[in-house]
Amino acid sequence: MTPILSAPVQRRSFRPSVFVFPLGLWVVMAVVAVANGGFRETVLIPRVGEYTGHVLSTALLIAAVLVLSALYFARSSIDYSRAELLLVGILWTVLTVGFEFLVGALEGTPVSATLAQYDVFAGQVWILVPLTLLTAPLLFGAVLADD
Template sequence: MLGLESITPRAFLYPLGVWAVMAVVAVINGGLRETVLIPRVGEHTGHVVSTALLVAAILLVSFAYFSWTPIDYAQAELVLIGVLWTVLTVGFEFVVGYVEGTPVSVTLGQYNVLAGEVWIAVPFALLVSPLLFGWYLST
């Protein structure tokens, strides 16, 4: 059993705020990618560097939150926080794509590792960082 019976809604309020901070960081990162990185190093390299910077920022913010929080999260809560952050982020990507008129196929293409895309590292970092840091820092 994952301990789902002990999950409390209050345990997810702060992580929602943390996700909002990470979303702002991601938007700033995107602006940096488009205005600084891509003009200097090219499209593909700019995306790779930008993705690496965003993954590092996600890990840093996640580490800081789980170092600071007084909440003793259960393992199941940490898994659900990772799922929540991932779903919110992927959903945000698709909504922004829709608003901008980007075809769904293009948005999905950003997740194609076989085509050299590295964006999948971002949702993966969001998925595993709560369990990694929440569990590691509580032991």
């Protein structure tokens, strides 16, 4: 009689190729985010003010990230593991925060000003964007993936 604990454990090997399409989707989301920033500066802020424009712009970007993520994972034929979905979320988050700090540095924005955007106690809501990027793959990849 073979003990239950000696049954072989099936493990997936690391599949770098499953990150190619999500990386491409992040590029699309980055373009959407830049367009959203332009919309915020030229349309929202002049009409509703700095803070309200920031909040509305953040909400619009979160909605765009959720829609794009849902569309991708609903249509993807890739069978992602939960670990891969978490890694996609981490990748998107790291790329976004890194991009934000890089652009800030290129524009001459002090690091303290970029960090201040994450201060929820000062009424900042930007942190919701990286949190959405982190969780969207797990949410939609697990729920909407084709079987």
